[in-house]
């Protein structure tokens with residue numbers, strides 16, 4: 001770093017005869033310097049070698065910013081507009097230049113290793129030695145290089161530019177800093193090396209740079225997007241809203257920084273960053289929290305070193321040619337560069353008394369006719385080519401030159417008066433035209449472009465149809481399947497419920513694209529790729545929340561939240577599912593099962609016919625009510641019934657085109673959904689209120705509801721872990737997910753027991769051996785190996801959840817295929833569970849033996865059983881469900897023999913999560 005700075009300073013010295021002052025355009029100098037530093041430290045190359053990359057990236061930056069305030073229409077990125085064509089070309093150039101740098105490094109690998117800079121570390125992480133799945137792919141390395149080439153110099157160079165500007169306009173501070181630098185680091189005459197320790201002692205330089213960052217931070221704003229409808233500081237913000245953190249404005253907020261927020265006062269940082277304002281996190285120049293700038297120490301070290309070495313040698317005086325017009329091109333820079341008069345330090349040219357800051361300001365403002373200085377032509381040319389939307393306010397508004405430009409624009413604007421009618425007509429036509437154009441891009445061009453892009457990678461599919469995509473095909477194929485009934489020994493219900501997957505996989509392979517409306521769906525039926533999606537921990541594949549009815553059914557609880565929200569919810573809920581707690585709850589469950597069976601016994605001395613699926617629904621609803629909410633099925637019955645209706649309503653819309661705005665229209669289905677949702681919320685609130693009313697005598701309780709109320713208790717300070725709204729959503733999730741699934745597992749297990757009497761006998765024998773006639777304890781259940789295998793095979797063939805979905809959060813690489821942002825990734829569990837390549841030739845048969853050596857050895861892939869999903873988002877209730885199912889099956893077998901009624905018709909159907917046996 002010091003070498004690069006030294007060589008820049010020597011150039012400056014060489015420019016003027018020794019002792020004379022010299023005028024230099026500094027912003028360009030700093031751009032080259034910081035580019036040189038990042039090239040050397042991160043990529044082992046020099047600015048000269050990487051120059052073309054920097055230039056191309058600079059053009060890309062101007063291009064990107066010139067579109068920052070345009071309406072962003074997703075499909076536009078695929079249109080061959082002039083800007084897109086240029087962007088694609090530049091991007092290609094950058095990639096191939098970066099590839100050259102990488103190739104050079106790889107060619108020298110055997111003699112010099114990968115190197116221990118950033119590039120070396122990344123190459124190490126992608127080496128073949130690291131096995132089949134390297135941590136980074138070559139494409140990702142190139143992307144990372146792009147990030148660091150840009151982020152690693154552009155920002156720091158502007159920090160240096162603005163620091164120099166402020167040094168020159170605050171000569172008293174310039175003197176103070178020089179004095180500190182000379183005291184701590186010497187005068188730089190003896191080529192003395194600046195050390196990290198010296199830099200750490202430069203407290204004033206540090207304060208000065210922090211204040212520069214506050215007023216002229218290179219990054220004026222950054223953005224986030226809401227991944228779901230959520231509560232933000234007490235305001236409900238809809239999914240997909242963009243949150244703009246306006247750093248420049250926050251940094252000038254008098255309520256945060258005090259009345260002198262607009263002034264340049266490095267003293268405010270005297271006691272550190274956290275005490276400089278009324279809020280400890282008010283300085284946002286490097287952002288804050290886990291995603292704050294990874295390079296902030298690097299940038300501060302670099303800036304300190306440059307400022308120190310510069311003031312050691314030079315006095316800085318602002319050139320009279322300078323025009324103060326900060327402008328935002330993603331980062332904030334001086335529009336016309338920073339011409340600076342440099343004089344050897346020691347004989348200061350500016351003293352506070354001679355040219356106070358205000359005078360410089362007044363001088364610049366007065367000289368509105370002055371031409372911008374030369375020396376910044378490259379940026380100027382780019383700006384002419386891609387004009388940025390506007391200049392940025394400076395910290396002293398009277399320095400604005402921008403006003404002149406605005407006034408000029410207004411003069412050139414439309415001066416002719418236009419009739420109001422004409423204007424209205426023009427506006428309507430413009431809106432219609434833009435709407436039609438957007439629709440065309442979204443409904444025609446984008447699907448076409450995505451289809452082509454995927455086809456080029458070998459991913460085919462049934463072909464997009466205008467507006468509805470392949471939803472018509474899916475409905476038709478499912479309709480044909482719906483009238484079929486199966487033989488009771490036939491477990492292949494795919495032609496009835498997932499006929500489209502069967503058909504398209506046979507035509508296009510396990511990974512193919514199909515269309516729900518104009519939205520691409522990538523079918524992920526290859527277990528290796530499924531693993532890549534489900535085991536991701538970086539948020540690349542969030543949940544798909546397109547269907548508002550499903551969101552109403554489940555609420556924004558664990559199943560549908562993502563990111564930090566999900567972590568927060570899971571942290572609160574997780575303890576309720578620990579093994580100890582599950583064992584305690586066994587007692588309640590057993591008692592409930594016994595009462596159900598006593599009812600059956602009471603029905604008749606001889607054979608009695610019972611419709612099991614509805615009985616299991618009530619039983620599992622009763623169990624979840626008692627164990628999670630301390631209530632009973634009867635108390636929560638209305639919630640279950642309303643949720644059942646919501647479930648059928650939601651499923652009836654699953655194969656409709658999802659148009660985002662439709663969720664707000666008062667259609668029949670929406671009105672019904674809203675009403676049911678309101679009912680459910682009120683009923684859940686009543687259950688919660690009862691619990692809260694008894695809090696002083698009985699505490700919150702140690703079940704799921706108790707844990708959640710504890711986490712939202714006012715005792716936990718101003719920001720409880722869960723809000724009351726979130727608790728209600730979580731209740732919705734558990735009321736539904738906690739019983740609907742397990743009840744179907746019990747239904748299908750009973751069906752299979754009755755159709756496989758030899759297994760029924762074997763299981764009964766095992767139950768009698770391990771549990772006798774007693775109500776089974778947790779330890780006894782653990783010994784029921786055959787029952788366990790039987791249930792796993794039931795889950796494989798009749799798993800209650802047949803499909804799960806995720807969404808591509810950005811353009812990403814999925815098993816070697818570039819998938820576009822927003823594409824839905826559909827994992828057809830039921831189809832994968834019948835894949836002969838994964839489960840062997842007997843995949844279609846009911847054979848619990850395959851689980852003899854555990855789940856991971858039952859198939860050719862250890863993660864092939866996906867009934868509870870897999871990875872970090874796998875089912876939190878799987879132990880709960882398995883214990884419950886084992887206990888109920890064991891107790892049924894202790895008392896009854898099951899025989900399928902002749903009335904039974906084997907016609908599984910899916911209603912969102914479940915497969916319901918229809919008994920006629």
Ligand code: HEM
Pocket residue numbers: 558559560570733734737738739741742745799800801804805866867868869872873874875876877878880881
């Ligand atoms: C046989 C019974 C069950 C099956 C087959 C099942 C299946 C699943 C599956 C496939 C997922 C992943 C969904 C996705 O990734 O989109 C899931 C998640 C979940 N399940 Fe279950 N489930 C069962 C029982 C239960 C029970 C009894 C509860 C609660 C008591 C429960 C609560 C949940 C929750 C809260 C999640 C979301 C977990 C997270 O994202 O962190 N499930 N379940």
